[in-house]
Amino acid sequence: MTHPRGTTVPPSAATLPVTVDVVALTVRDASLQVLLVTRLLEPFRGALALPGGFVLPDETLDDAARRELAEETGVAPTGHLEQLRTYGPLGRDPRGPVVSVAHLLLAPADALRLPPGGPAAGGDAEAVGWYPVARVGGSGLDLAFDHADVLRDGVERARAKLEYSALATAFCGREFTVAELRAVYEAVWGVTLDPRNFHRKVTGTPGFLVETGRTTSGGAGRPAALYRLAPDADPGAVVLNPPVMRPGA
Amino acid sequence: MTHPRGTTVPPSAATLPVTVDVVALTVRDASLQVLLVTRLLEPFRGALALPGGFVLPDETLDDAARRELAEETGVAPTGHLEQLRTYGPLGRDPRGPVVSVAHLLLAPADALRLPPGGPAAGGDAEAVGWYPVARVGGSGLDLAFDHADVLRDGVERARAKLEYSALATAFCGREFTVAELRAVYEAVWGVTLDPRNFHRKVTGTPGFLVETGRTTSGGAGRPAALYRLAPDADPGAVVLNPPVMRPGA
């Protein structure tokens, strides 16, 4: 940013309210779900919205996203956080111009321990819960502000990045089986994948999975080998070559 | 964005200066070049920087980017404009916290008619000119603020999107030959491509090019057919399937 006509940073005429919104996605019950809060205040009181809040001048955008998420869920979020895009300042909030920096969090379902009671819980805090992405927009699950757009962009980003990055592992625990990883791809893409070709594909892609040597036990069928992402790797930064391909697209 | 603890939009404690920066790229002389201005004011007086400026409360982010570019170059920019990512508010400007929404513009070299005199021109306005991306960072071409990071992110985005979108056409005029299009890929990726396979690839990819029926004349060799992007198509939105693949990656 250049400041051709000013010598101080905040000429107050040029400042705007800046918020972060978080599209927090997880895979639960074989479906892609998003974390939503029920608004207690106007505007859109009673409607569902993405968690978020104001950015403080002394924190980074990522820190603001993590802080807001921690305030809503009571737990510091684990998983993969990345910036999605920025919306505004017009046509977003009936009260006036607001710039909002949307973030995308991909996390295992148990990484965000929600307040007890589930989506319908009341109390003095905003009710927070997981909602299947496929159902948002219908059956009374309309979102406040422009959050339907933000959610759509976030889901689209997640779907695209599964192909060429190791992001799918962000939905799993530290160790996982190939079948669990496949369930992530199937839930996010809404497809079914051939288990045998998928297995060969992901285990054969360099830089993706490392065997831990351990196996599962107890379930039906042959025990599965446990894998993890290459240590110290950022799942969003690992470039899969060749990519895991999405059928049909 | 939710506002759990306020009923007015801008509680002034939570507002920040918001700017737009633009990574304007073009292909000139077989190289990828970026539009830079020479700063006339502190901080970083005399250094090169990306064009940009403050976002007004009554304009969209894209409008702000277009307006700033028009103010710097004197011409409303044509070409493809998209949002890149948002930086800040910490560690960017020595004067204090600033949020900057970076944009990416891909345009033909003649779409931005620069003030006469070229990169070294003086005068009372900031000097503006095209600089080869490969040379920025060396030979006295250091960028102000965190603009080196922004430029790197913009170039990376452009390189990635050439593969699976029709964005390369944004660097060309309204009508272009396959060889001109290939020159764009070669300049942006820094590779050489087989002209024959490239020709088959791009002409055979559905939804990419449409023949105009016209041909070039005057140059050496056989005249080339002129193509254009499918009418009314946003080059950034066209999904190429199969993609034009970058060798080696």
Next chain:
DNA sequence: CCAAAAGTGTTAATCATACACCCATGA
């Protein structure tokens, strides 16, 4: 032994690469 899930082998079709070759123009 049977069911169930994990994991391997094999094959046919598809796609990228390399490059031989032909086409259409200016000089």
Next chain:
DNA sequence: TCATGGGTGTATGATTAACACTTTTGG
């Protein structure tokens, strides 16, 4: 007719998709 670049044909190796088959556990 030659040089120059535009454009097509074709063979080869790599990769995917489909699916038969083997392995390893629990009941």
